[in-house]
Amino acid sequence: MRNYPLLFTLLMVVTASCGDSSLTRTLPNVTGTAGEVIVVMDKKMWNGSPGEAVREQLGAVLIGLPQPEPVFKLIPVNTAGFRDIYVSHRNILLVKEEREAEAGVTFRRNRWAETQLVVVVTAPDTASIAATIRENGEEIRRSVNDAERERLTTWLTRSAGKERSVVTAGDLRWEMVRPAGYKPDFNREGIMMISAETPTTTQSVIVSVVDRPASRIGCVELADLTQKVMSAEVKGPDGGSFMVIEQQIPVSCRSFRRNDTDYIEMRGLWTLEGGYMGGPFISYAFIDQATSRAVVVTGFVYAPKEKKRELLRQVEALMYTVRKVSQ
Numbered sequence: 001m002r003n004y005p006l007l008f009t010l011l012m013v014v015t016a017s018c019g020d021s022s023l024t025r026t027l028p029n030v031t032g033t034a035g036e037v038i039v040v041m042d043k044k045m046w047n048g049s050p051g052e053a054v055r056e057q058l059g060a061v062l063i064g065l066p067q068p069e070p071v072f073k074l075i076p077v078n079t080a081g082f083r084d085i086y087v088s089h090r091n092i093l094l095v096k097e098e099r100e101a102e103a104g105v106t107f108r109r110n111r112w113a114e115t116q117l118v119v120v121v122t123a124p125d126t127a128s129i130a131a132t133i134r135e136n137g138e139e140i141r142r143s144v145n146d147a148e149r150e151r152l153t154t155w156l157t158r159s160a161g162k163e164r165s166v167v168t169a170g171d172l173r174w175e176m177v178r179p180a181g182y183k184p185d186f187n188r189e190g191i192m193m194i195s196a197e198t199p200t201t202t203q204s205v206i207v208s209v210v211d212r213p214a215s216r217i218g219c220v221e222l223a224d225l226t227q228k229v230m231s232a233e234v235k236g237p238d239g240g241s242f243m244v245i246e247q248q249i250p251v252s253c254r255s256f257r258r259n260d261t262d263y264i265e266m267r268g269l270w271t272l273e274g275g276y277m278g279g280p281f282i283s284y285a286f287i288d289q290a291t292s293r294a295v296v297v298t299g300f301v302y303a304p305k306e307k308k309r310e311l312l313r314q315v316e317a318l319m320y321t322v323r324k325v326s327q
Helices: 002-019 048-060 085-086 127-135 138-160 219-233 309-319
Strands: 036-040 073-077 091-097 104-107 117-123 164-169 173-176 184-187 191-197 202-211 243-247 252-258 260-273 278-288 291-300 323-325
Touching: 036 048, 048 073, 048 085, 048 091, 048 127, 048 138, 091 127, 091 138, 104 138, 117 127, 117 138, 127 138, 138 173, 164 184, 164 191, 164 202, 173 202, 191 219, 202 219, 202 309, 219 243, 219 260, 219 278, 219 291, 243 252, 260 323, 291 309
Parallel strands: 036 073, 036 091, 091 117
Antiparallel strands: 104 117, 164 173, 173 323, 184 191, 191 202, 202 291, 243 260, 252 260, 260 278, 278 291
């Protein structure tokens, strides 16, 4: 026997659900590969000054790698073709030419997919578009880098589960997530190191707590602290060689503030004194206000046959999971 009242009720529920925009919105996961940026603009603009500005700001060679790799991999997509799988891409630079619009840049997260970053550049003509991209290039790069780091941090933290590596210095402790694949190399008072190794790559992070060499930490002090840790703790396969900062290529250094803490960060290349290995490294330091000691975190990659940009970006994300914990 047919139950028409029940069928009518079910149809009403479905109809109401389809028309109710207040219900929880579920976004798909982002698509694409880490380090990619889709650039949405007409082909004429891509071949002109706007495209040149994008390549200059986002496609330039990344400083601190032994082989040339771009800051981001750029994928141009014609405006008319921006649909389907493209709209869920992880990083999108959307360029709009609007005659009456003021030149500017806006940033939006989770527009069409979870963890997505959409950067919209709007200007009245192509010359203004190119100028706006150049004027805001640093902020655009930082925003994409931050979005990639946040995704990596979430992935690394989930991979780690409850696993943590803890370094103890007196009565104080600092911990870092230990993702799947990473194993402790050593853990002593005031210093620890973890690494992930495959047949072709090594990714390592060292956390040390030391007496600071001066009233403040600048680039020179950070280089000195990093070099001491490297040479003392990382040896070559023969046991007689040791890691040092490569002097033939200048390091880059910057200071910034994050979560109410002042950081100094350095990027460059490492090499083996007395050996033939090398690769990129990142090192940062901050002052622990409770003890006035310096916390120095150094990450490095060895991957002679592999591209290193994303390997180093993974190490960087892991480095910034270091946090102080109570006993």
